Amino acid sequence: MTAPMLEVDNVRKYFPVGTGAFWQRKTAWVKAVEGINFTIAAAETLGLIGESGCGKTTTAKLILLQERPTAGTIRFDGEDVGALKGPALMRYRRSVQVVFQDPFGSLSPRMRVANIIAEPLEIHTKLSRSAMRERVSEVLELVGMRPDVADLFPHEFSGGQRQRIAIARALATNTRLIVLDEPVSALDVSIRAQIITQLEQLQQRLGVSYLFIGHDLATVAHISHRIAVMYLGQIVESADSTELCASPLHPYTQALLIAALPAHPDAKRERLALSGEIPSALAPPSGCRFHTRCPRAMPRCTDEVPVSRQVAPGHAVACHLY
Amino acid sequence: MSITTTPRVIEVHRPSQVRRWVGDLPLLPLIILVPFILAAVFADFIAPYDPTEPVRGAKIFEPPFWMEGGSTATLLGTDFQGRDSLSRLIFGARVSLIVGLMGTVVAGGLGTAFGILSGYLGGWVDQAIMRLTDAWLALPALVFAIFLAAVVGPSMWNIVIILGLVYWTRYARVIRGEVLSLREREYVQLAEIAGASSLRVILRHILPNVLNTAMVLASLTIGVVIIAEASLSFLGVGVPPPEPAWGLMLSEARSTLMAGKWWLTVFPGACILLVVLATQLLGDWLRIRLDPQQRNL
Amino acid sequence: MSAPLLEVRGLQTHYFSFGGSRIVKAVENVSFVLRKGETLGLVGESGCGKTTTCLSIVGLLPPAARVVGGEIRLNGADLTKKSPREMRRIRGRAIAMILQDPMASLNPLFSIYTQVAEPAYYHLGMRRRPLRQRVQELLRAVRIPSPAMRMRGYPHQMSGGMRQRIVGAIALAGGPKLIIADEPTTNLDVTIQAQYLDLLMDLQQETGVALIFVTHNLGIVAKMCDRMAVMYAGRIVESGAVRDLFSAPKHPYTKALLGSVAKLGSKEPLYAIPGQPPDLARPPTGCAFHPRCADAMPRCATQDPEDVQCGPEWTARCWLPQRAGRGGS
Numbered sequence: 001m002t003a004p005m006l007e008v009d010n011v012r013k014y015f016p017v018g019t020g021a022f023w024q025r026k027t028a029w030v031k032a033v034e035g036i037n038f039t040i041a042a043a044e045t046l047g048l049i050g051e052s053g054c055g056k057t058t059t060a061k062l063i064l065l066q067e068r069p070t071a072g073t074i075r076f077d078g079e080d081v082g083a084l085k086g087p088a089l090m091r092y093r094r095s096v097q098v099v100f101q102d103p104f105g106s107l108s109p110r111m112r113v114a115n116i117i118a119e120p121l122e123i124h125t126k127l128s129r130s131a132m133r134e135r136v137s138e139v140l141e142l143v144g145m146r147p148d149v150a151d152l153f154p155h156e157f158s159g160g161q162r163q164r165i166a167i168a169r170a171l172a173t174n175t176r177l178i179v180l181d182e183p184v185s186a187l188d189v190s191i192r193a194q195i196i197t198q199l200e201q202l203q204q205r206l207g208v209s210y211l212f213i214g215h216d217l218a219t220v221a222h223i224s225h226r227i228a229v230m231y232l233g234q235i236v237e238s239a240d241s242t243e244l245c246a247s248p249l250h251p252y253t254q255a256l257l258i259a260a261l262p263a264h265p266d267a268k269r270e271r272l273a274l275s276g277e278i279p280s281a282l283a284p285p286s287g288c289r290f291h292t293r294c295p296r297a298m299p300r301c302t303d304e305v306p307v308s309r310q311v312a313p314g315h316a317v318a319c320h321l322y
Numbered sequence: 323m324s325i326t327t328t329p330r331v332i333e334v335h336r337p338s339q340v341r342r343w344v345g346d347l348p349l350l351p352l353i354i355l356v357p358f359i360l361a362a363v364f365a366d367f368i369a370p371y372d373p374t375e376p377v378r379g380a381k382i383f384e385p386p387f388w389m390e391g392g393s394t395a396t397l398l399g400t401d402f403q404g405r406d407s408l409s410r411l412i413f414g415a416r417v418s419l420i421v422g423l424m425g426t427v428v429a430g431g432l433g434t435a436f437g438i439l440s441g442y443l444g445g446w447v448d449q450a451i452m453r454l455t456d457a458w459l460a461l462p463a464l465v466f467a468i469f470l471a472a473v474v475g476p477s478m479w480n481i482v483i484i485l486g487l488v489y490w491t492r493y494a495r496v497i498r499g500e501v502l503s504l505r506e507r508e509y510v511q512l513a514e515i516a517g518a519s520s521l522r523v524i525l526r527h528i529l530p531n532v533l534n535t536a537m538v539l540a541s542l543t544i545g546v547v548i549i550a551e552a553s554l555s556f557l558g559v560g561v562p563p564p565e566p567a568w569g570l571m572l573s574e575a576r577s578t579l580m581a582g583k584w585w586l587t588v589f590p591g592a593c594i595l596l597v598v599l600a601t602q603l604l605g606d607w608l609r610i611r612l613d614p615q616q617r618n619l
Numbered sequence: 620m621s622a623p624l625l626e627v628r629g630l631q632t633h634y635f636s637f638g639g640s641r642i643v644k645a646v647e648n649v650s651f652v653l654r655k656g657e658t659l660g661l662v663g664e665s666g667c668g669k670t671t672t673c674l675s676i677v678g679l680l681p682p683a684a685r686v687v688g689g690e691i692r693l694n695g696a697d698l699t700k701k702s703p704r705e706m707r708r709i710r711g712r713a714i715a716m717i718l719q720d721p722m723a724s725l726n727p728l729f730s731i732y733t734q735v736a737e738p739a740y741y742h743l744g745m746r747r748r749p750l751r752q753r754v755q756e757l758l759r760a761v762r763i764p765s766p767a768m769r770m771r772g773y774p775h776q777m778s779g780g781m782r783q784r785i786v787g788a789i790a791l792a793g794g795p796k797l798i799i800a801d802e803p804t805t806n807l808d809v810t811i812q813a814q815y816l817d818l819l820m821d822l823q824q825e826t827g828v829a830l831i832f833v834t835h836n837l838g839i840v841a842k843m844c845d846r847m848a849v850m851y852a853g854r855i856v857e858s859g860a861v862r863d864l865f866s867a868p869k870h871p872y873t874k875a876l877l878g879s880v881a882k883l884g885s886k887e888p889l890y891a892i893p894g895q896p897p898d899l900a901r902p903p904t905g906c907a908f909h910p911r912c913a914d915a916m917p918r919c920a921t922q923d924p925e926d927v928q929c930g931p932e933w934t935a936r937c938w939l940p941q942r943a944g945r946g947g948s
Binding site for chain 2: 065097098116119123
Binding site: 051052158160188189190191192193194196197198200215216217218219221222241242245246255256257258259260261262263264265266267269271272274277278 | 664808809884895
């Protein structure tokens with residue numbers, strides 16, 4: 001079996017919280033990510049789902065090298081990403097791109113679309129102007145836009161169109177992995193379907209992989225092959241997306257499914273048995289971090305941290321119930 | 323289902339950008355400034371006499387032409403050496419505007435550069451530049467300028483550089499603040515993630531977006547620089563005589579004001595007033611113009 | 620059938636800008652009926668006019684907007700004819716509003732107690748001990764733990780979910796008959812949202828208050844609402860019982876919306892509606908949806924459709940049901 005394209009191995013990220021005017025004395029740590037493991041293969045979509053404070057944005061930043069892990073390794077094509085320098089680092093950067101949530105902040109207001117999309121090409125390649133222009137037209141067509149919009153400025157486009165431009169930009173350099181951080185949450189409902197469908201088509205056509213971060217389970221399940229559920233910095237369950245929705249094992253995943261809104265008024269849903277608020281990452285609960293809200297917590301959950309176990313092929317849970 | 327979208331170019335009722343700009347020009351500042359600018363540019367052709375030589379055939383202290391004793395040959399009168407006031411005012415416009423403009427460019431350029439470096443690079447670079455700015459601000463501007471002028475010797479370009487060195491700090495502070503917020507914008511982050519070098523990010527993304535603020539700041543402070551130049555010439559350490567400068571004219575005429583030779587102080591003073599007023603109004607207009615447009619984007 | 624609590628008929632609200640030269644017809648001929656204790660879901664995407672409709676009802680339109688036609692009858696009285704002073708007595712008392720951003724709805728400088736007590740203080744004239752008790756009751760009703768302690772606290776000490784519940788308490792304080800909730804859960808986490816919606820449903824059962832729930836999320840409508848009205852480009856394109864619209868939608872837009880939402884666990888391709896919502900300053904001729912409609916007929920481009928009765932209390936504004944025969948296909 002070949003090595004997976006992206007491998008996240010027991011990664012931890014702690015942010016220092018300091019006090020002091022000149023030199024920050026580290027008095028506490030925000031344990032944003034606490035030992036996560038996952039892999040992404042080529043042409044695969046991994047969905048990352050969780051609520052505020054779960055660490056999914058931090059995970060994205062770690063993969064994009066905006067932050068360095070406090071512990072653990074991230075490997076791309078088998079190489080440790082943290083150790084990359086020079087041309088190897090540039091190779092990584094051209095293979096891994098991102099699309100953010102806010103379509104209005106993602107595009108530089110003073111640059112034309114052509115220049116926005118061509119920027120990664122300018123950084124990584126020595127293509128001539130005309131070759132770049134051609135590539136820009138190519139990717140614009142890939143995302144379903146007419147090539148002649150390349151001369152316009154971002155403010156002339158709607159939110160959905162801007163996200164397409166952002167996706168086009170992310171694809172410009174034969175990208176292999178795109179990190180999508182809530183790419184459709186800020187868009188209208190009817191536009192969301194356009195973008196999701198477009199992304200799925202692009203994956204089939206180009207073989208690009210996605211790390212899809214979202215909070216709407218239905219959307220994430222639709223586009224993802226596998227889903228990892230995060231809570232307070234840890235992955236509590238990961239499985240194939242259809243299986244996760246059909247038979248969720250972890251109480252938190254079950255709660256997310258109950259909380260997910262019905263598709264039809266007749267679809268009966270039980271009431272949410274979850275209580276309380278999400279704890280702060282500054283002082284996470286001991287043992288299993290979910291035990292303070294878990295309807296099925298046992299005494300063991302307060303003391304022992306559950307270890308992620310494979311309970312079925314491709315289905316892993318971190319819970320003392322299993 | 324085909325999902326090819328056509329861009330909905332938001333025409334609304336907006337005519338092209340250029341036409342919108344032209345339609346809303348601020349009349350008052352331009353009415354004031356354009357004649358001065360024209361005078362400065364075409365001084366050689368407009369001025370009736372050589373500003374540094376006494377007018378042949380005219381008396382000294384001749385009053386303006388509408389007063390008794392004045393003549394139409396010297397419209398605004400003559401000074402203590404018999405030089406034509408009008409010509410001196412016209413040539414003086416050249417000095418004031420050039421020094422004002424160039425001084426602002428130097429100050430703005432230095433300040434913006436420091437502000438960007440400080441805001442974007444952060445860390446000890448930021449701390450160092452900020453402490454430098456603090457120290458510099460502690461120096462009283464004019465006194466510092468006089469000191470520098472005395473050290474390097476007065477000449478027009480020296481004054482330009484001196485004024486630039488004195489006034490850069492106000493830009494640095496403001497631009498740094500703007501850069502700090504720009505740095506967090508997603509399109510900047512995107513460029514960094516794509517592998518852009520710091521230089522590229524600064525030139526391509528940060529600089530164009532701070533230029534607006536820099537321009538507004540510049541137009542608001544050009545008045546300060548002009549007055550500073552006038553003050554320096556007034557004190558005798560500005561552009562050296564006989565090159566005419568409005569501040570110098572004020573200085574020379576100071577003693578004669580009480581003797582009733584009012585035209586030698588009122589006209590230069592009025593010129594300074596009008597130009598500074600016009601630039602302030604222009605700066606205000608620019609500020610309002612450029613801000614909501616940014617927000618519309 | 621009891622008399623309706625709220626009856627909106629032919630409401631028209633326009634925005635005037637550029638000195639009156641540019642008119643945006645934000646709400647165009649909107650009509651619906653709400654009975655006591657009922658929940659109406661007002662569904663649509665951004666710019667469809669749902670927020671403007673709500674602001675028209677409570678009389679809080681921005682200066683550039685005006686109700687130019689139609690009537691809004693609350694228990695028979697026409698709100699469009701009321702003076703600002705009369706509206707102030709109605710707002711907070713008979714009609715309350717819950718908005719999207721809890722941080723913006725709560726004043727950071729005042730204690731929770733002050734803010735929750737305010738409607739009861741002004742509208743019900745309560746003071747001192749009865750007022751304190753009422754505030755505690757309200758906080759308990761919205762499931763805030765330790766209400767006596769919490770009411771002395773300030774908004775910044777609470778999480779987003781709790782703040783939104785406090786906003787709910789403020790809405791209930793004046794004893795309203797109608798609450799208008801404008802996307803109250805958009806900024807909340809999924810599980811917090813579920814708790815909040817359960818709370819709203821329970822409160823409705825207890826107090827019998829009617830609810831207009833404005834949202835773009837069809838799942839919320841499926842969970843909470845009895846009836847729904849779908850808005851597009853300032854018009855209601857279909858309205859009726861939630862069950863009817865979800866099972867057999869008559870308007871192409873309703874159908875398209877339902878088809879574009881991902882269903883949990885299903886990989887069925889999503890229906891992507893082509894194009895963009897229209898610019899309301901220059902709306903298309905005829906039916907506002909026709910440029911994006913899969914079933915558009917030539918007639919749709921020239922004639923704005925009228926309401927068609929598809930069943931008791933079920934109307935759709937479309938030419939298609941008429942073409943298929945009486946009562947729709």
